[in-house]
Amino acid sequence: MAANPAIETQNLSKIFGSGDGEVRALDDVSLVIGENEFFTLLGPSGCGKTTLLRLIAGFETATSGRLMLYGKDISDEPPYRRSINTVFQSYALFPHLTVAQNIAFGLEMLDRPKAEISRTVEEMLAMVRMEPMADRQTGEISGGQQQRVALARALAPHPKVLLLDEPLSALDLKLRKEMQRELKRLQVETGITFVFVTHDQEEALTMSDRIAVMNAGKPLQVGSPREIYDTPSNRFVAGFIGESNFLDAIISQANGERARLVMPGGTEVEAILPAHAPKSGAVTVAIRPEHIELLPESAPGTISGTVTETVYFGTDTHTHLQLENGETVVVRQPATREGQATREQGERVGIRFAEGAARVMDDTP
Amino acid sequence: MSVPGPTHEPLTDEARAQARQTRRSWLLSIPALALLIFAASGPLVIVLVYSFLTPGDYSGVKWEPTLDAWISILFSVDIFDGTLGLADAHLSIFWRSVSLSVLTTLITFLLGFPTAYFIATREASQRNMWLFLITIPFWTNLLIRTFAIMEVIRNNGLINTALMKLGLISEPIQILYTDTAVLIGMAYVYLPLMVLPLYAALERFDFRLVEAGYDLYANRWKVLRKVILPLVKPGIVAGSILVFMPSLGAYVTPRVLGGGKHMMIGSFIELQFGQGRNWPLGASLSMLLLLIVGIGLIFYVRTMSREKPHD
Numbered sequence: 001m002a003a004n005p006a007i008e009t010q011n012l013s014k015i016f017g018s019g020d021g022e023v024r025a026l027d028d029v030s031l032v033i034g035e036n037e038f039f040t041l042l043g044p045s046g047c048g049k050t051t052l053l054r055l056i057a058g059f060e061t062a063t064s065g066r067l068m069l070y071g072k073d074i075s076d077e078p079p080y081r082r083s084i085n086t087v088f089q090s091y092a093l094f095p096h097l098t099v100a101q102n103i104a105f106g107l108e109m110l111d112r113p114k115a116e117i118s119r120t121v122e123e124m125l126a127m128v129r130m131e132p133m134a135d136r137q138t139g140e141i142s143g144g145q146q147q148r149v150a151l152a153r154a155l156a157p158h159p160k161v162l163l164l165d166e167p168l169s170a171l172d173l174k175l176r177k178e179m180q181r182e183l184k185r186l187q188v189e190t191g192i193t194f195v196f197v198t199h200d201q202e203e204a205l206t207m208s209d210r211i212a213v214m215n216a217g218k219p220l221q222v223g224s225p226r227e228i229y230d231t232p233s234n235r236f237v238a239g240f241i242g243e244s245n246f247l248d249a250i251i252s253q254a255n256g257e258r259a260r261l262v263m264p265g266g267t268e269v270e271a272i273l274p275a276h277a278p279k280s281g282a283v284t285v286a287i288r289p290e291h292i293e294l295l296p297e298s299a300p301g302t303i304s305g306t307v308t309e310t311v312y313f314g315t316d317t318h319t320h321l322q323l324e325n326g327e328t329v330v331v332r333q334p335a336t337r338e339g340q341a342t343r344e345q346g347e348r349v350g351i352r353f354a355e356g357a358a359r360v361m362d363d364t365p
Numbered sequence: 366m367s368v369p370g371p372t373h374e375p376l377t378d379e380a381r382a383q384a385r386q387t388r389r390s391w392l393l394s395i396p397a398l399a400l401l402i403f404a405a406s407g408p409l410v411i412v413l414v415y416s417f418l419t420p421g422d423y424s425g426v427k428w429e430p431t432l433d434a435w436i437s438i439l440f441s442v443d444i445f446d447g448t449l450g451l452a453d454a455h456l457s458i459f460w461r462s463v464s465l466s467v468l469t470t471l472i473t474f475l476l477g478f479p480t481a482y483f484i485a486t487r488e489a490s491q492r493n494m495w496l497f498l499i500t501i502p503f504w505t506n507l508l509i510r511t512f513a514i515m516e517v518i519r520n521n522g523l524i525n526t527a528l529m530k531l532g533l534i535s536e537p538i539q540i541l542y543t544d545t546a547v548l549i550g551m552a553y554v555y556l557p558l559m560v561l562p563l564y565a566a567l568e569r570f571d572f573r574l575v576e577a578g579y580d581l582y583a584n585r586w587k588v589l590r591k592v593i594l595p596l597v598k599p600g601i602v603a604g605s606i607l608v609f610m611p612s613l614g615a616y617v618t619p620r621v622l623g624g625g626k627h628m629m630i631g632s633f634i635e636l637q638f639g640q641g642r643n644w645p646l647g648a649s650l651s652m653l654l655l656l657i658v659g660i661g662l663i664f665y666v667r668t669m670s671r672e673k674p675h676d
Contacts, residue, residue, distance in 0.1 A: 080584050090571075090573055092571070092576065094578075095574075
């Protein structure tokens with residue numbers, strides 16, 4: 001994270017409706033987004049990510065809390081006085097204006113000199129590779145091109161912060177991959193702080209400097225893509241980013257960042273114990289499918305279970321197991337040159353966790 | 366009915382059926398077309414012909430072709446030296462008609478736009494109720510509604526009585542039988558004709574564009590001017606024409622609320638066919654009115670066709 005915070009939300013809450021119909025869309029959110037950061041708000045629909053984006057843009061006003069832009073309180077500023085621009089999910093290009101006129105719109109509203117406007121429009125058209133389309137109507141260009149015009153229009157006034165509201169969701173897969181790289185390139189090139197909203201974990205992991213995983217109006221974990229993926233701190237994050245198995249366990253001994261757990265069936269395993277996790281009692285332990293080893297049932301220190309299903313994916317094989325207490329576990333084994341001995345349905349096996357891969361979650365079951 | 370046999374090509378059969386279908390739908394429209402030709406075009410031709418004839422001695426026309434009626438619209442013959450001068454009285458009636466119609470259009474737009482905007486931004490389920498309320502005035506006869514307005518604005522009517530009771534004025538304000546009265550009446554009568562097309566345009570308007578405008582440093586006024594108005598222009602043009610055209614030819618409202626002194630073209634034409642006994646002048650005035658309205662329509666169609674590629 002850069003030293004200089006661009007956006008800071010202080011205990012921001014947003015409540016829609018009142019009485020019984022009251023919906024708490026944002027619940028006491030305090031986040032710091034650094035200068036030049038590609039910051040992603042990731043979460044399922046209804047998690048409050050879009051509400052937070054609309055609050056930063058100024059389309060909604062917070063029920064309580066403050067919003068700071070470079071240390072200045074902008075909570076009460078209307079959107080047209082915030083040096084923040086948005087790329088809308090629907091693009092919202094002005095249909096009565098040409099591509100070039102759309103890009104010039106913000107600069108014209110700011111009363112910039114004509115020469116500067118036309119120079120910036122040229123630059124923006126070049127940056128998003130839309131020069132040949134400058135005089136087209138927005139209805140005459142493809143979805144991907146509209147997307148690039150929307151980007152150019154939002155970047156033209158050179159805002160301090162650019163907000164992107166699921167801008168790639170309407171594009172097909174190939175175009176989306178292309179635009180992901182393009183967006184990252186633009187962010188590095190312009191040095192503008194990007195706040196990106198998405199529900200697509202892959203999009204978030206590939207583009208972001210930092211990710212805030214949100215659920216039910218709260219950011220649950222904020223960190224780099226690697227931190228979020230490798231060291232998820234709670235059940236929701238571990239399940240939302242990638243796949244995870246969740247198993248019940250009881251802490252038998254906590255020792256700093258390590259804990260010994262008693263798994264159902266009595267097997268003892270070692271797990272990472274993050275700072276905020278409970279230090280004793282019943283807990284949930286998360287383990288990624290690729291971090292589990294399949295062994296014969298008789299192997300020492302394994303948890304035993306029965307194979308219920310084997311699914312072959314080419315690059316890897318997923319084996320679904322049922323443990324003795326009824327919990328289910330998925331094991332992912334990468335394909336090797338020699339090929340994998342597939343487990344038959346009904347076969348009894350033992351599983352073992354890779355060293356340092358099992359993590360105790362913050363939230364108890 | 367032809368039965369498809371082995372000798373018939375299926376395509377030919379289909380084409381024949383199509384042609385028969387077209388012929389039949391033409392037949393269906395004949396009664397309406399006949400009525401239109403009989404009731405609209407027929408009288409129009411008669412009016413056009415009359416405008417080039419000489420007034421009859423008591424009323425009606427004499428079959429002596431002349432351009433007198435058309436010339437007398439703009440010019441009057443000086444009774445002393447026989448020279449042509451501008452017909453001031455006619456010109457002032459034209460001027461009053463056009464200026465009152467323009468003002469009516471403007472007032473209905475200023476009142477109608479916020480109304481249409483309000484309705485278009487309600488929840489979809491509520492909009493029909495609001496539109497229904499807009500159409501309520503159409504349930505009552507125009508003449509009755511006009512007399513009702515008279516009741517409100519006359520010297521001992523609602524407004525003046527209330528103002529005098531409140532002690533704000535000592536003498537009634539003369540509203541009735543002025544241009545103001547005509548304006549109030551026409552704005553009231555034609556307001557729905559402005560609201561409905563404006564609503565139709567605003568209802569199709571994508572309000573997310575308003576947010577895009579705010580986001581790009583346009584304040585409320587600039588969003589209205591640079592985003593909303595250009596995109597609802599077809600509705601504005603349609604509403605303006607729907608108000609302007611009938612205002613120009615309005616008869617009942619100016620007659621009742623404007624009294625005899627504040628004449629508009631409608632009453633003036635009526636006068637020619639009645640007391641004036643100058644049918645050709647009435648006919649030529651009617652044709653002129655038709656011409657102005659026609660020009661308005663051409664303007665409308667051209668604006669629309671220029672808008673088309675934007676949709």
